[in-house]
Amino acid sequence: TRPERVADEAASRPVPRTMVAERKEVSVLIARVQLMPDAAGVDPQRMDEAVEQVAATIRGEAECLGGTVAASIGPISLVLFGVPEAADDDAERAVHAALTIRDQLTRIADPGEPDGGCTRGVSVQVAVATGEALVRYQPDRSGVPPTVNGALLDECHTLLSDTRAGEIRVCDNTRRSTGFAVTYQHGSPSSGWTVGGFRQEYTALHAVPVIDREYDLDVLRGLLQRSRHQATPHLVTVLGEPGVGKTRFVMEFERRVAANADAVRLVVGRVRPGGGAHPLEALHDLLLACCGILQGDRVETMTAKLNATVRRLKASEEDCRWMLSCLAPLVDPAAAQAPPGEMLTAFREFLGAVAASTPLVLVFEDLHWADQALVDFVENLTASQAGLPIFVIVTAGPELLKRRPEWGEGSLNRLTITLEPISDAAIDRLLEFLMSTTEGGAKNSVGGLLEALLESGGREPDARRHQLRRILASGSASLRYERCSGGGGLSAAAPECTPRLSGHAYG
């Protein structure tokens, strides 16, 4: 399959009337992934499974980083960043996705890995180009994938054809907007540049301690104590603009809960960009975490753990059977589906029973992406749990309130916190801290890198703050990536507050 066919396919798709056509700055990523079965010959069914796994990996990695798969034909996938909304760091997200796609697929194909038997090798080439292009998209991301046309796509194809297996090549535009974060090896403005990896200094820069959130953290801590000691449900909504620090704030709270000796169970359900692969994915996350199910557990193991958990929580045999019949499809796709309403009722009862055994903190991340049914479920959760220590934290962008101006009405003990951008004073203290950090007596590389980065924005205090804010915010995609791809959120596992970039530092 030639890459051009992706463009033809994308261009020939019917354009629904609700699509918006716009020339805008985007980053396009094209990946070509070829599976190389062993000479011994691989069973076609396993080969099909491997192909599906490749597609799912590309989609998962891209979506975690805010990209949208626009087309996928044979070995070629086309992913767009910057549609519908453009962000400052679209190019950086695209390069990050290129790295994780390449690394994940190489790992899947490694025969040393348990799952690697089906493909004894894989050839991955990825190219990224950034610039203006004509894109058509549905502003609300509902269902129909966006399309892209024009010279940018051709440029990306050309880059791809010059890319060797295992390499990632980007255009000069992409290199210029990501050079502060990513190292590049040989290349030229005309032929593109080969990606080395994330700069170690840049990775380190995102490991700064949480600043300027002590009062907000105190509010959560106090409410959790109230919920526990007075056995009463609470719903706290943490609202904020993209990149303001919602995830980091909640992760810091999670870290403190985990570090505390109090018996509290904390589980996280993440709503993926655009709603994810399944509308109830967030509930699936919660169920796995509550039952101690690990990523990679087989269906039988998952079912056994669900059985054991429900039987521990529910005394009556009848209740157990009903709850299991409703929840089983969440872990076993082959199980008979209960009507959706009944499944949600069973899930609510399940969470209540978990909270009755140990105070429960439920985090719903990025609820603005959830569909109606899930938003209703979360909103009504505390109302139905009177007398139980159940503390629900929702993070969301302001669009949640646009969609649901009456959000949370009727919930017990409801509070909304709007996270403000980190204050100038705190940014200045952070600058001072970073500049003065020493390692083994010498100023460390973060200080050095910062100086260079801040110089590039100008010497005025405002310009320096703006630049530091921009660099901090650029960690948001990695944080989401870490959250989406991370394991459960049980209190046993203290969340790492450092973006997972270090695996890519080659340069």
Ligand SMILES: Nc1ncnc2c1ncn2[C@@H]1O[C@H](COP(=O)(O)OP(=O)(O)OP(=O)(O)O)[C@@H](O)[C@H]1O
């Ligand atoms: N209080 C803070 N102290 C230090 N760094 C912070 C703080 N808040 C946020 N950051 C950093 O800023 C970046 C963006 O934060 P975060 O991802 O939490 O924002 P967000 O509001 O969840 O964004 P999104 O809407 O994209 O999910 C991250 O790199 C994070 O580590």
Ligand SMILES: [Mg+2]
């Ligand atoms: Mg977030």
